[in-house]
Amino acid sequence: MGLEEYCEFREAFLGVAVAELGRQRPVAFAAHAVQVLGAGGGAHEGGGAAGGGAAGGGSWQRREAALFAATASVEGLLSRVLAPPGMPPPAAAAETGTLLVPLLRAALAPPPAAASAAGVALLLRARCKLVTALAPFLAAAPAEHGLEAALRGVLGCLPHAAATTAAAALESVVHLSRRCADEIASSEPLIEALLDALGRQLADPDAERRAALISACGRVVACSASHAERFVAPFVAELQRASATLDGAADYLGPAYESRARVAAQLAERLGDATAALAPLRPLPKPALVAVRTHL
Amino acid sequence: MWPAWCGIAPAAVRAGVEAQVLPALCRLAQEALRAVRAQFAPLLPQTAAVLTSAFDASPSAPLLELADALLEAFAGAATAEEAAAFASLLDTLSARTLRALGASPLEQPALLAALLSHADLHAKLLTPSLATAASMPALLSLAASLLGTCREPEPLDAAMSLLGAAAAAARGTAAQLGYTGTEAEAAAHRARLQAALGAAGEAVVRGAIVGLVETLPEPSWPCIADMVAPMLHLEPWARPNGLRAWAHAALAALPATGGAPDARCREALLTLLCAFPDPCTAAQRVMRRAPSASGAGMGLAQP
DSSP states (O other): OOHHHHHHHHIIIIIHHHHHHHHHSTTHHHHHHHHHHTGGGOOOTTSOSSSOSOOSOSOHHHHHHHHHHHHHHHHHHHTTTSOOTTSOOOTTHHHHHTTHHHHHHHHTSOOOTTSOHHHHHHHHHHHHHHHHHTHHHHHHSHHHHTHHHHHHHHHTTTTOSSHHHHHHHHHHHHHHHHHSHHHHHTOHHHHHHHHHHHHHHTTOSOHHHHHHHHHHHHHHHTTOSSOHHHHHHHHHHHHHHHHHHHHHHHHHSTTOHHHHHHHHHHHHHHHHHHHHHHGGGTTOOHHHHHHHHHHO | OHHHHHHHHHHHHHHTOHHHHHHHHHHHHHHHHHHHGGGGGGGHHHHHHHHHHHHHHSOOHHHHHHHHHHHHHHSTTOOHHHHHHHHHHHHHHHHHHHHHHTTOGGGSHHHHHHHHHHHHHHHHHOHHHHHHOTTHHHHHHHHHHHTTTOOOHHHHHHHHHHHHHHHHHHHOOTTTTTOSSOHHHHHHHHHHHHHHHHHTHHHHHHHHHHHHHTTSOGGGHHHHHHHHGGGTTOHHHHSTTSHHHHHHHHHHHSOOBTTBSOHHHHHHHHHHHHTOOOHHHHHHHHHTSOOOTTTTTTTOOOO
16 A cells, blocks of 8 residues: 555544544543653744754654544644634633644654655645644734744655655645745745745646646745746746747758647646646736736 | 746747647636636636737647636626627637548547537527627537537537527527627527528438437437427528428438338427427527516516
8 A cells, every 4th residue: 555545544534533532532542642752842944943854753654643642633723722803712712722732733743854755745645634724723823823833844845755745745835835925925935935935846747736736836926926937937938838838849940840840738737836826816906917918 | 927927838839839738828818817807807808818929839629618608707797899809719719629520520529529519609698699609500510510420529519409409599589598789699699500501401410310210319318309409490490492302301211220210200200300399489488488487587477
């Protein structure tokens, strides 16, 4: 059984049971995870906490299992921490909520050096899944709850070699772009980190993954008045390059249709990237609108 | 981006890879249009030029969908000159598409549906452009011809929608149709649409009756009433050689299976069609109703 199949199997069969137990005892799994991961001494990869190296004790398997259970049960916990729109916070919300910050910090700690490659992949995947699940919590109070560290923590997992970890990281970035777009856009370092990660991931050969990340960045940029130009510029450059290549293709590639079709397929991919970039920009504010317009 | 965008279509046509490139190119233009909205206006002429030249070389549904997006973006505030430009765009696209469809339009259902949908959008968003387009009679005639022959849902739905929208436009007042021009202009446009719908009348009636019995898929049946109702009282349809004669001939030609429909049934259908109340008159009565508390201020009541 591959890593991906194992994760899917576990989520489908064990995840539901853990979630149900979590509804009965909302704090139990999160508290256990904090204990296992030893949140007190953790240092997350995004920086900010004191200390260094991997946090907590126990084998990587115990740590990963604890994170999995905490993530599967976190929905019940969030309902006791976050107030529905227009309602006062639930009783003891602040007390319960204090558990989530150390949990997140522990999940963002670097994996133990002793973990195997598959172990690291699973631990990082568990981190991304937890950040995805905590997106509403992060949106509620970005600075206090650690949005910056969480975003940096998942951005670092985007190029991971294990497909399941990279997919979880992408899902997490997409989720954060939906729940926390304004908060990310209002932080210069965060939006820069996001656009830097995008620059690195543009070489991803998977068009669907690329488009999802581009659209996630577009959603954040649409909330910013000053980053539209930086966001759109690489797509314009790529498009110009691909267009010039196609322009010469008929001459230098001669009658071989396969060669021209290959160039055309590359150009269609670049067009797809540019489309994914523009798609979330529909609610552009005026300054960003003008910036994008000048690039058209 | 746009200079590159404009260069891609001709390059793709030259390289013979337009089928691979044009769909993505059109999607990009549609997103750009939605992102910058009215700010796209300065790019409209060059975009339309690229669209028509690419379409001339290789007519395809994505290019017609791009034309839809341009119309949707700019029809709302179009001046008479811009409406004329859109009419010219419709003529160019129609001429090339009709040439490509040839004598067997049903062999390219996607292209056929895209053309009829584009014309339908003209009827709904910018009636003057459809009414003044030289291609309008041919488009209505094409739509009518599909009713009794086409089994593909997309072109069929587009054809019925176009005929219904053209009929509504042929019966509406300038105010109802959102004309910025005079009532005289609106009357001229109505007359042109009515003449074209009159010419297509026999095919519409025959297609609707034969289609209901033989070819039209069941979900399309209710649409037939929406489409035909505004046409029933058009002046060319009310003539002695109009609706009654067309319906009589179509009903008489219906094949009988096990004695059904019998003569009495055919006669009842004919009477029903010819005595059907005019929905447009009824609608106008509603429009003229005295202002009510809920209707006041919503532009519904006319003195």
